[in-house]
Amino acid sequence: CQYYPPRRALQASAMLRRASDEHKKEPLTSSSQQHFDSPPADHQPEEKPQGPRPSYTGQGGQESEDYESEEQLQHRILTAALEFVPEHGWTAEAIAEGAKTLGLSVAAAGMFHSDGSELILHFVSECNSKLSELMEKEQKLVQLGEAEKKPIDEFLRDAVEARLRMLIPYIEKWPQALSILLLPRNIPSSLNLLTSMIDDIWHYAGDQSTDFNWYTRRAVLTGIYNTTELVMMQDSSPGFEDTWRFLENRVADAMTMSNTASQVQSTGEAVVQGLMGAAVTVSNAESSRAVR
């Protein structure tokens, strides 16, 4: 006779979440967490033993909103783990501590790769989402006429500064994160996140062009972002003022650059500069890490 496996969602985690609702901290981003912040009355896993199976079995798209899938649980664990990064670094240990705060066993960190890459990628993607939200809000204000539309150089400066400021709580361990992101295994994902963020910024800056300028602008802004990030790693001035001044200068350079005829050459230069800076800083970071 046929044996139909019982269909149920993540029972253990659902019950834990109900039990720990009082202890739950406010999640960093609200957008993806809206499903679980609903009151406990919506969760009745004991009374409804039949529930949709999570998507990993290939029956995709059958998750109902009341039940959590594996990805969502992993997302929550990584978010909880961020709190422990300043102490443990971007490691499996931080993930294990994060899992503990959610009431799960430390062994749950085994779901992720042992070098912490997923944690870093999660963080980067969260920061990018936050940046998008900020820019969206600003755009709404401009549309409602409550704010002035910023000139492009100011907009770029503010966007990059806002995004880089999100690194400040983790700045000590950020060089470690950068070197992990540069591992061949992680490059596709990290590059993807970087380029979509840059595209996002240009989109909100009001750039609608689809000619060859698009590539130039992307490359230029990527160069600005990367070099500023690296400068920030080594900046010890109060409030990172050296970094923001550096940023201002780079954006100003870019603006004047775009007005000259030698655009293609400058793009090449910008990219090379960015790469050289990256290589030097990462090798410095690596050697200082090794010494430690």
Next chain:
Amino acid sequence: VNQVFESVAKKYDVMNDSMTLGIHRVWKDILMHKMNPCPGTLLLDVAGGTGDIAFRFINYVRSVRQRQLQRKLKHHQNLSWQEIFESYQKDEFNSLGDSQVVVCDINREMLKVGKQKAQHLGYSEGLSWVLGNAEELPFDDDKFDVYTIAFGIRNVTRIDLALQEAYRVLKPGGRFLCLEFSHVSNPLLSRLYDLYSFQVIPVLGEVIAGDWKSYQYLVESIRQFPPQEELKAMIEDAGFFKVDYENLNFGIVAIHSGFKL
């Protein structure tokens, strides 16, 4: 099954080494690396008789703990001698970081050999030895962080019951790890493997342990055991999520992993 293991208990480790040409040590090390336990983990090793996994666990956790303590001390560069002295006194210097392993086996002889080994090798803290049946574990629900069963699950009569028990005793978020002989799909390797298994191993059994029949049984039970995908399905049926397996040596051995979520 009980009789088989009573007779092989004393020679178990020697036979393992000769049968697998010592590679079983590597397999168990890989299992430990996959587990990557951090200090404070509570491990249940079922059918772990002679303690191989348990000892590796303790070694691993000890070295992780050492590194942790080193990092902590580096951060405390500015402490006075009094404070450093006090931190050495406190539990912080606890070398295993509260990690513990419970070795459970159905066979008293195997446990005896394990305890002797532990004494001989100098493992004292963090170890417990319990007599028990994998199909009906003598433990409460939601107790352990990790459940391992290395080369033991094929000797269990009702694998589904053992898997259900594993699910029961694991904490939410806990991990199930199973190291077991499995199916070789590569046809050439499969022929060589069969040849080795049926011709060489029982002979080794007779020569080293004086027991042809037990090792004949062993080789046959390996062939009877469900292949990777089937075992994966059984683990999923017991309620585990993110079930995956990793083939070692082209499928001679496979590590299955699942989480109680």
